[in-house]
Amino acid sequence: MDRIKIGIIGCGKISGIYMENCRKFAVLDLVACADLDLNRAREQAAAYGIPRACSTEELLADPEIELVINLTIPAVHADVSLQALRAGKHVYVEKPLAVSLAEGQRVLEEARTRGLLVGCAPETFFGAGIQTALKLIEDGAIGRPVSATAFMMSRGHEHWHPDPEFYYAPGGGPMFDMGPYYLTALVQLLGPVARIAGITGKALPERVITSEKKRGSVIPVAVPTHVAGTLQFEGGAIASLITSFDIFGGSSLPPIEIHGTEGSLLVPDPNTFGGPVKYRRTGDEDWTEQPLLPGYEGNSRGIGPADMACALLRGRPHRASGELAYHVLEAMWAFHESSDSGRYYEMASRCERPKALPAGLPLYTLD
Structure with missing residues (x-):
């Protein structure tokens, strides 16, 4: 090869x-x-x-x-x-x-x-979890998607990361740190975003590092550490998203839920590659866990560059594209811009939904 x-x-x-x-x-x-x-x-x-x-x-x-x-x-x-x-x-x-x-x-x-x-990055949407959720949506398991919720609830990184300063500097914060995972997964599942309404806040002006090496050092917080808002997708679905470093007592909120005209879908943490994936159709008494499609369940970072290399050799589009990443970047800024202006942010960019991975290929082989 x-x-x-x-x-x-x-x-x-x-x-x-x-x-x-x-x-x-x-x-x-x-x-x-x-x-x-x-x-x-x-x-x-x-x-x-x-x-x-x-x-x-x-x-x-x-x-x-x-x-x-x-x-x-x-x-x-x-x-x-x-x-x-x-x-x-x-x-x-x-x-x-x-x-x-x-x-x-x-x-x-x-x-x-x-x-x-x-x-x-992120290429976590290549994982068996998101790919299985995508197939359920495309197969009509929950009908037409109409709404979604997504939550990234965290206390921040100063208690474990050896060098956490950049998480609180320009370019950092919960949206720019973890938002790409959630927004990329939502675009994969629901398509490109049309407009966003956001509001941002900051719980603490400083953070004290408690991880080793820099224990006791103080970090000035220069970015919002709680970002919340609503997205409307081109297809009409409406999603609520919160990314936060201000959750100091823990949270039990699910990572992503997609709700359709005929049921609901529980999507796994988009910062992982695996499952579980569950769905519940109208009238069902309980959730059904969907077996994951054969594919990438463990940490498979590197699959994005591999798909890109195959694209170069085959002359086809790559999935984790710059256009997708720019659309996600604009969406992240949209939450902040909307909060600052007090108005909806109308998205200027768009991208294509990445194609699902081909079925039946051996692991570490991409068509």
């Missing part, structure tokens, strides 16, 4: 699972990794059998590398993606696509100008 040579820029906490999984997909050949801290790049290269650890400049100068996975912090996502595109590389970037709409537009325009592809 043909393979696409790839390199990873950014060897922080999330890089390990990408490096592990990139070795499982036959279409990917991970040949180099880079980081501002060269020692960290060397450690990851040794741990995951990557042939070369180097600087970002050296990686981008390598003519054999066709696709770059950008795992840097959100504040520099756009800058690093633009560097890679200008070096003639296709780019797959960790979410979000960028921290501003202007930056996101620049990334997509640069790629179009150069005839290159941009892909973006």
Whole structure:
């Protein structure tokens, strides 16, 4: 099988699972990794059998590398993606696509100008959980979808993350951290968003780190930490969404529910790849758990770049596209813009719903 040579820029906490999984997909050949801290790049290269650890400049100068996975912090996502595109590389970037709409537009325009592809996390909607929910909706199990609820209720990251500061800096907050998972899943299940009404707030002006290494350090909170609102989709469905770092006593709210004219659907946590998936049709006494479609139930980060590599080889669209990521980025900003203006935000972008994964393919093989 043909393979696409790839390199990873950014060897922080999330890089390990990408490096592990990139070795499982036959279409990917991970040949180099880079980081501002060269020692960290060397450690990851040794741990995951990557042939070369180097600087970002050296990686981008390598003519054999066709696709770059950008795992840097959100504040520099756009800058690093633009560097890679200008070096003639296709780019797959960790979410979000960028921290501003202007930056996101620049990334997509640069790629179009150069005839290159941009892909973006999250790829969790490739998982068996969301794919099973999608098939139930497409098969009419709950009738026509008319409404949805989605909740990401958290106390924030300062109690466990070793370097939590960026979660409370511009480009951070619960919407930009976790919103991509929920919004991408909703777009996969319900289609593109038409308009949004939002309201935002902040429970605390500062956060105290209680994780090790930086225990006792104080973080100024520069972004809203509770973001709530309503979305109307082009197909007419209406959804309520809350993302929060201000839930200090826990929550029992479900991640996502989809309600249709003939029943309801419980969708699993969109930050995971597995289940369970349950549905209840009008008149049923209880929920029925739907067996998951054969596919990706464990942490399969890396499937997005693999699908992108297959798209390059087959000449077909890739699923976790830059257009999808930009639509989600605009939707995240829409909650904040609507809150600030006190008005609905009418979406300017649109995207196609990603196609379902083909049935019956062996794991780590994408058509």
